[in-house]
Each structure stands twice: as C-alpha cells, then as structure tokens.
Amino acid sequence: MYWVTPRHLAGDDGVLAERVGDTLSGLGWRMWPTFRNTLLYVSPDGLRGAEWILAAYPFELGGLPVAWQLSARPHTASAMTEWNAYFTAGVPHEALADLLLALDTREAPDTGFESAETVLTALSACGWLRDLDRPRTTATDPGFSASISLETLPPLIHDADPRDDLLGWQAWAEPVLGAPYLWCASFSASVPHDLVAAFAASLASPVPVARRTLPDGAQERLTVVRRD
DSSP: OEEEEOGGGSOOTTOHHHHHHHHHHHTTOEEEEOTTSOEEEEOTTSSEEEEEOGGGOOOEETTEEEEEEEEEOSSTTOSSOSEEEEEETTSOHHHHHHHHHHHHHOSOTTOOOOOTHHHHHHHHHTTOEEOSSOTTTEEEOTTSSEEEEEEEOOTTOOOSSOOSSOEEEEEEEOSSTTSOOSEEEEEOTTSOHHHHHHHHHHHTOOSOEEESSOOTTTGGGOEEEEEO
C-alpha cells in the first residue's frame, strides 16, 4: 500500500465503482441494476441520482469513457434533470465521494447562489495557481499537471438550460504535456458552484491517499509519503 501525493495524479486504484458505491450506500441511497448493465443510485428524497455507466460506454471526455454520471432534478415528478456532472475512470474516488457528501447534505440540490469565485477560492486555499490570462475562470496545480476551468460545454453534456453558449466547469489531469489524460470531469452549466468547489477542494487536498497501484504515466510525478 502506497500513501501518495498529489491526489489529482493518484488515479482511482481500479476501485472507482466500489468506493463510490460504498459512499452512496452509506448515505442511504437505493441502488438498482438497469437493462443497460449500469448501476443506478437514487437518494432517499428522490431528487438526486448517481449512475455507474461505464459498461454502457455512453460517450468520452478527453478520449476516456465516462464512468459516473451525477444528476439532480427540482422535484420528484420532473422527468428532466436540472443539471448533470460526468466523470471518467481514473478520477480520484476521494474527490467524487466528497462531492457526493456535499450533494447529499444540500437542502436544495438544484439551485445555488454562490459565484464562480467559490471554486477558485477553494483551489487557491490549497496552493493552486490562477491562470494569469484567465484569473477569474481557471486554476492549475503548482506542477501544471491538472486544471479546473470554466469553459464552453463539450458535446453531450446535458443541462436544463437549452442555450448552446453556456459555460460549465471542466477539470482534467494531464501528467505529461501532450500525453493522454489521466481523467476528465465535466459539470453542466447549472451545477451549483459550491458543489464544484467541494470536488475541487478535495481534489487539491494535500492529504496523502492510499493506493495499491499507481497509474501509468503519473508515477514519476507522484511522491510516495510512506509504504505499508
């Protein structure tokens, strides 16, 4: 077992489905397998959802298949979700778990009044650097191997707002410039900024995480704090 930093390069240890599923079960979310070979989790109030969709291979982000989709709707009778967030395999499961904890404790999962500055403040508090050209929308880790940025939404990112010029938070890790991405995440335009901030703060946390396997392409960028 390796205890490593930084977290954003630690990968998912091949247990992204299990760790996130354990978090959801611990929160009391119900789970059903679907005909698409996915696993659908629904919160006790019926307003929040999380689905392991890797087997269905719906689409890719940065050349990687999407593994988890989170969503929220304004009321239980609504067939349309208010917002969605998508995560590929390789994303650190701790960051996704912390996002789910923040989502579960929210009284109104579909709305928020915080500004984009909330996300950047969370990253700055952990030592991430604001982009010199885009200080109000983009931050990068000190090693320049991961970024979170408010960007035009990529294709297939669904949101209740139908306009095609919307911005949403995008996050990715690129251990070596020009190399394949380690993971990617995409938040639709209506995702409340404080939820993105919860994900960002966990992702940028300096606290070491435990891994049995280290991701290819990132091993030289990781610091092993100790071995058990």
